[in-house]
Amino acid sequence: MNFIAMDFETANNEAWSADSLGLTIVKDNQIVDNWYSLIKPETTFSYWNTAVNGLTADDVIDSPKFPDVWEQIKHLYADYPTVVGHNIRFDNQVLKQTLRYYGLPVPHYVSLDTVSISRKFHPDMVNHKLDTVASELGLDLEHHHNASFDAQAAAEILIYEINHFGEDRIKDFAKLV
Numbered sequence: 001m002n003f004i005a006m007d008f009e010t011a012n013n014e015a016w017s018a019d020s021l022g023l024t025i026v027k028d029n030q031i032v033d034n035w036y037s038l039i040k041p042e043t044t045f046s047y048w049n050t051a052v053n054g055l056t057a058d059d060v061i062d063s064p065k066f067p068d069v070w071e072q073i074k075h076l077y078a079d080y081p082t083v084v085g086h087n088i089r090f091d092n093q094v095l096k097q098t099l100r101y102y103g104l105p106v107p108h109y110v111s112l113d114t115v116s117i118s119r120k121f122h123p124d125m126v127n128h129k130l131d132t133v134a135s136e137l138g139l140d141l142e143h144h145h146n147a148s149f150d151a152q153a154a155a156e157i158l159i160y161e162i163n164h165f166g167e168d169r170i171k172d173f174a175k176l177v
Helices: 047-053 066-079 088-101 114-121 130-136 147-165 167-171
Strands: 003-010 018-027 030-038 082-085 110-113
Touching: 003 047, 003 088, 003 147, 018 047, 018 066, 018 088, 018 147, 030 066, 030 147, 066 088, 082 088, 082 147, 088 110, 110 114, 114 130, 114 147, 130 147, 147 167
Parallel strands: 003 082, 082 110
Antiparallel strands: 003 018, 018 030
16 A cells, blocks of 8 residues: 655644644555654644653744745645555645645545554554554654654554555545545
8 A cells, every 4th residue: 555644743822833744654564754844833832732842942942943844745645645644634634724824735645544454453552652552563653742753653664554454445444534
């Protein structure tokens, strides 16, 4: 299966406040590339979001704004029309709202949520948080809430599920965005 795994971190509770983005590119169920960027949002940073992801306004002061980031990566959403994430609804909303904030067109793609998939195939896990699922499946998640590491973990979770349960059973979770 070919897909990109996507993870955003945000500066505050506004969906359009993306402050970092990680993408992991998968071809034939093999990770072939990782991409990461800090993003300078046009808003303030919340204490709570900084407590979770560790990013502050100082960290992103010299980073590109989202339109410049999008220009670098938008082709991936055409090249890999399946986008995966852990709680992908959040990441889909961040992408959609950030694009709308800047007046940019929103791409259409199929999304797969590794939270839903792990709940189906591993109902006995204590919870289905990214770090828990990764640990239970024997995957390494070095820096939770770092967009790059979280995107890679989501990719590895989906690859694990495909290898253990089959691609056809995974496709049942696909949703058009």
